[in-house]
Amino acid sequence: MKYHFAILLILSFALPFLYGAEDDAVLNLWSGKSYDLPGNGKWQIVSKHGRVLASGNGAIKFQLPPLKSGTTLNTVLETENTVRKLRFHSPAPLTGIIAVESALPPSQLKLLKNYGVNFTGKPDADVVFSSSAIPAFPGKLQLVFPQKADFPITFEKTWKTICDCDVRSPGLLGITFTRKKKIIDSNGEYNYIELEKKPYKLVIFSPDFDLKNIENIVLLKYIIDVKINCSKSKGENK
Numbered sequence: 001m002k003y004h005f006a007i008l009l010i011l012s013f014a015l016p017f018l019y020g021a022e023d024d025a026v027l028n029l030w031s032g033k034s035y036d037l038p039g040n041g042k043w044q045i046v047s048k049h050g051r052v053l054a055s056g057n058g059a060i061k062f063q064l065p066p067l068k069s070g071t072t073l074n075t076v077l078e079t080e081n082t083v084r085k086l087r088f089h090s091p092a093p094l095t096g097i098i099a100v101e102s103a104l105p106p107s108q109l110k111l112l113k114n115y116g117v118n119f120t121g122k123p124d125a126d127v128v129f130s131s132s133a134i135p136a137f138p139g140k141l142q143l144v145f146p147q148k149a150d151f152p153i154t155f156e157k158t159w160k161t162i163c164d165c166d167v168r169s170p171g172l173l174g175i176t177f178t179r180k181k182k183i184i185d186s187n188g189e190y191n192y193i194e195l196e197k198k199p200y201k202l203v204i205f206s207p208d209f210d211l212k213n214i215e216n217i218v219l220l221k222y223i224i225d226v227k228i229n230c231s232k233s234k235g236e237n238k
Contacts, residue, residue, distance in 0.1 A: 028214045031073065031088040032066030043079045045086065064088055069116055070095035089214065092116030093221055100139065102130035108145060111211045126228045133202055141227045142202040143220070145209065148172070151186040153204065155195060162201075163194040169215065171206025191219075201227060 029035060037060040044055035045062060053075060054062040060077070067073055069092040077084045095116030100123070101109055112129060113119065119129075128134065128142040132150060146153065157180050174188020184193055184204055192205045203223060209216055 026085045026087045028087050028089060028218050030091060030214055031064050032091050034061070034063040036061045037077070039079055039082075041080050043077065045075050045077050048074050048076075066091050089218070090116075093217055094224075097127060097221075097224055098122075098125045099127040099129055100125045102128060102132075102134055102137075104129055104131055104145065108211055115217065127224060133204070137200065137202070140201065141224065142200070143224075144202055144204045145211075146204065146207060148186050148207040151184065151207070153184045155182045155184070156180070156197075157182060159195045159197045161193065162196050163192075165190060165192055165194070172208055173204065173206045192223075203227075 039060045040058060042055075042057050043060050045053045045064075047053060053064055056062070060079075064073075067088060067090040069090050071090050072093075073088040075086045075088065077086050092115055094112065096118075097116070098118050098120055099112075100121065101112075101119055104112075108129075109119075117127075117129070123139075125139050126141065128137050128139045130137070130142060130144050132146060133144050133153065133155075134142060157177075159182055161175065161182065169191065170189045171191035172186045172188060173190040173193050174185045175190075175193055176183045176185065182195075186207055190206065191209065192203050194201070194203045196202075211217065211220075
């Protein structure tokens with residue numbers, strides 16, 4: 001048990017570095033969607049096993065078939081002068097995540113359902129998606145997506161700051177400390193801020209965190225995988 005806790009603690013602190021180190025040079029793309037990338041001339045997209053998935057001579061335009069729910073496919077785009085890593089994601093990358101929701105805007109709820117999140121009424125779900133922090137919330141992890149008008153958000157000092165993170169792109173969050181309070185505002189540069197008061201864990205996302213942006217969905221999945229000790233991958237297509 002102590003070993004398991006230590007691993008999770010290390011991952012918590014290492015999250016922004018692991019995520020950045022693994023994905024810094026990778027372009028994340030949706031499978032099943034058409035793309036027109038910069039470049040011209042001979043090109044091909046090749047899987048890690050050497051299978052050519054798309055090719056052409058001229059503009060780099062392609063559309064790979066949709067991947068199975070929850071899977072990814074690592075490839076490289078080879079041109080006459082460059083090689084670039086591409087990672088294709090299923091249209092339902094959050095398949096397998098069991099959650100409950102609290103007062104999410106209908107547009108956000110619809111997107112998360114389309115991404116594969118299984119919303120259930122069971123109070124013991126792994127994840128809670130909410131628009132505001134819920135005291136003594138159920139589940140292992142609460143993900144909070146407040147609007148800008150909801151700030152500032154105040155927490156007791158007993159909440160421990162695990163991470164104030166700007167992983168791939170900056171956000172609007174900032175955090176200040178008083179003698180008794182922690183105050184999260186929308187005048188900073190963080191993408192999300194993670195707090196913990198055992199046994200509760202919550203992640204506050206910047207109000208400009210766009211759930212239509214694939215980079216944000218990749219980050220969201222990574223956070224959930226680490227925090228609730230899920231498998232980091234649902235499998236990869238061959």
